[in-house]
Amino acid sequence: MSRKPGLLVLVGVPGAGKTTIGKELSSQTGVDFFDSDEEIVERTGSSVSHLFIEKGEPFFRQIERDVVAEGLKRSDGVYALGGGAVLDPATRELLKGVNVCWLKVSAPVAAKRVGLDQPRPVLLGNVRSQMVKLLNEREPFYKEVATFSVDTDEKAPSEVVLDVMAKNQ
Numbered sequence: 001m002s003r004k005p006g007l008l009v010l011v012g013v014p015g016a017g018k019t020t021i022g023k024e025l026s027s028q029t030g031v032d033f034f035d036s037d038e039e040i041v042e043r044t045g046s047s048v049s050h051l052f053i054e055k056g057e058p059f060f061r062q063i064e065r066d067v068v069a070e071g072l073k074r075s076d077g078v079y080a081l082g083g084g085a086v087l088d089p090a091t092r093e094l095l096k097g098v099n100v101c102w103l104k105v106s107a108p109v110a111a112k113r114v115g116l117d118q119p120r121p122v123l124l125g126n127v128r129s130q131m132v133k134l135l136n137e138r139e140p141f142y143k144e145v146a147t148f149s150v151d152t153d154e155k156a157p158s159e160v161v162l163d164v165m166a167k168n169q
Contacts, residue, residue, distance in 0.1 A: 006031070006076030008168055009095065011086055011142055012103035013134050015110030017152045017160060018080035021103060024161045025078045032077040036085060039067045048082070065091055072098060083134070086141035095145040101164055102146035107131040109153045 008025070010018040019035055026033035037048050040063055044051060051060045065088050071079055072094050085091050105113070111128040142149075150163045 007072070007074055007098060008078050008164075009072070009098055009100045010078065010080045010103055011083075011100055011145060012105060012152075013083045013110055013131065013138060015113035015131070016083070016103035016105040017113070017157065018083075018103055020157050021152070021160050021164065022078045022080040024157055025164060028161060028165070029078075034071055034074070034077055034079045036064060036068050036071060036079070036081045039071060040064060040082075043067060061088055064088070069094055083138070086138060086145055092141060092145055098147075099168065100145050100147045101168065102142040102149040103160070104142075104149050104151045104153075106153050107135055110135075 010022050012018055022033050022035065025031075040051070040060075041047060044063060046054075048060070051063065061084070064082055064085055068081060068085055068091050081091075086095075107128060111131045114131075148167045150160055150167060152160050155163075
């Protein structure tokens with residue numbers, strides 16, 4: 001199966017570093033950076049948290065599916081997907097043939113990175129236990145769509161970027 005060599009998609013749970021690493025990869029490689037959550041906010045005029053809480057997860061996931069489908073038509077760039085985008089079977093199907101990097105992170109590190117002050121609706125309540133639940137639920141889907149993976153635990157963003165660039169050959 002051929003893949004789109006100029007488009008790199010980043011997936012992972014909240015706190016994996018998708019936005020941080022994506023922006024740095026973009027800067028170092030001279031390609032554009034895109035973020036599906038930012039595109040959803042731009043399209044709807046509402047925050048992800050607002051859509052998720054006020055309109056419900058099914059409503060949010062439909063918008064996310066449409067935004068990601070459009071974003072995957074790009075010929076190049078770095079594209080960070082929302083952590084739950086891989087839950088949708090149609091989105092997983094769209095990711096076939098696309099270069100996808102799974103940024104892996106452990107629950108304790110992810111919980112520490114997202115902190116308690118971030119507006120992340122899927123992490124309401126006990127952040128650490130919610131992160132464990134997300135990892136367990138989503139790991140099979142990240143494995144399914146990933147072309148390769150990079151561990152981000154205890155690494156500086158610059159180290160993760162080097163690892164991604166080395167594996168994205």
